[in-house]
Amino acid sequence: MKEYKKIAIVRLSALGDIINSAVVLQFIHKKFPNAQIDWITEEVFSPLLKSHHLIHNVHIINLKKIKKEKNFLLLKKNISYLRSLGEFDIVIDMQGLLKSAIVSRFISKNTHGFDKESSREGLSSLFYKTTSKIAYEESIVKRNCFLSSDALGFELSDEMILNKKPIFEIKKIDFIDASKINIAFIIGASWLSKKYPKEKIIQLCNELKENSIIVWGDEDEKKDAEFICKHSSYASIAPKLPLIELLSLISSVNLVIGNDTGPTHMAWAQNIASITLFGPTTSRMIYETPKNIGIKSSSKVDILKINKNDFSIQDIEVKEIVSKAKELLNYEI
Template sequence: MKKDIKRIAIVRLSALGDIVNSAVTLQFIHDKYPDAKIEWITEEVFAPLLENHPLVSIVHTLNLKQLKKSKSFSLLKQTFLELRSLGEFDIIIDIQGLLKSAIVARLIGSNTHGFDKNSAREGIASYFYKTTSHIEYDENIVKRNTFLASDGLGFNISDEMLLNKKPIFETTEYPLDNSDKKNIAIVIGASWESKKYPKERVAELCNELKENSIILWGSDAEKEDALWICENSAYATIAPKLSLIDLVSLISSVDLLIGNDTGPTHMAWAQNIPSITLFGPTTTRMIYETPINIGIKSSSKVDIYHINKNDFSIKDIEVQKVVTKAKELLK
């Protein structure tokens, strides 16, 4: 174990699922370094998820999207000065492994740690780190994140530790249907169209399960699809517009979550809630499978180094296969 670690910075700017899969490291870092302050650097939109986390002392936010859009030199200078003013850290861990996150890490200080050239998503990022770790790029994403953080800090996070993890986020109970039916959250959105399970199949899924299916949405287009599903299934209800905090609370309160490969779906694993993640153009590498958190992959072959965003094979996953797995988990 490394000595005298008192202040740790974690750089994970986006996106929601990646932040969730990185935040699992917090409890293990705290166990090894209970007196260390852990500070998180992220995009402004994700700050509410981490601001009240008991193991995060401070959340520092950036608005890189605004910076890119405005092309403002004064805003760039302000961002630079804010990063440089954070003070000295014993270690700055860039879990993202992109050029932009590596630059952010290096602006904060010199004690940077990240993936080596052959492990990072963007190999050029490795030139900004003082120390690096090697793990194959095609390794499970949660194992990559936890290995990088623990290796940089001089300890190990085992599979047993991950399987017995505590819920990652603290929540309050979300009011749900108290009937004899099970509450199932269904995530219909995703960053790419090819990641989405067709709304027709979601409606069929709700009708086959005959439980209380709560359709989660995050955009106007997703809301339209959610309403269509509810019109075509008496077992489906649409969730209200949710803040990040309310989203975590709802997911933490259901009996099962079914969804596409996207942030809210990963939240079920984070909270130790049973889940089924459906995959088309991506693979089960994106989740940490457990006895209660499983993935169902379409038959298409995936090259993770060159993801085919036009792979719509998720639509070929049979509803009955999902129903069978769901009933097993609900038992």
């Protein structure tokens, strides 16, 4: 097996994808304990990655800012910075988009990524020295794990993923009452059609009759959280939390119920029981385990052409979620 001393991972966004990519760190470290692992990402996600004990350096680029401001000078500065990082034995592009492939190539010629058929943007494969082939329909977590192990030349099994350690080392948050059964509800999402209705979350809180913590991200979500708390005596609103404290909260509860979004994926990352609700997306977005499950609406999904007007998540029955939640809580407690 080839020895790797300096490895770079490119995963720029989004939160859930970064979480589902970071699982590979523990497996890479086990095979190459002396390797330096650097990560390239957007600035907003850097606090989460900088706290990871297996990451040597986090390098920040600002592609979103460049795109928004059309700032050529900032683009030039970012390119110069990437080229100044020094030589890596390998750069693994875990995003598989044209922009991430170009970023990878600016860092080094020793790039590895998904092949043309395995990537959402097939042109990205033109920028890689070597590639991996895995079905695009496969679980995102399994794709990430296969890509990294294939790139570095070692085997990574389902059993290893199932028995993973929590991805992030974090302190449990102190405002959680450990004497209660605590359920975190993740009510936000990047699209409206990915959100489970707040009225049904109220029903869930009232049916489960446990300490329900409503997690929100922006002002609209805060209003929904306040509405839920007003109509359920079991619900309380979480404070506004930065990424590290949000991860701490998720790591401290008994169960997470939420939409297909980053904070919900944190539960799987930290080995916390979870139920992820899917409407316009599918369970390929998670890695299902006995205590991390997905509930999908009846709609058919074309993963190559997601329909953001698919609001079928609203049709998922409260009683189905309650039943699964009780099973998971009995499994955990």
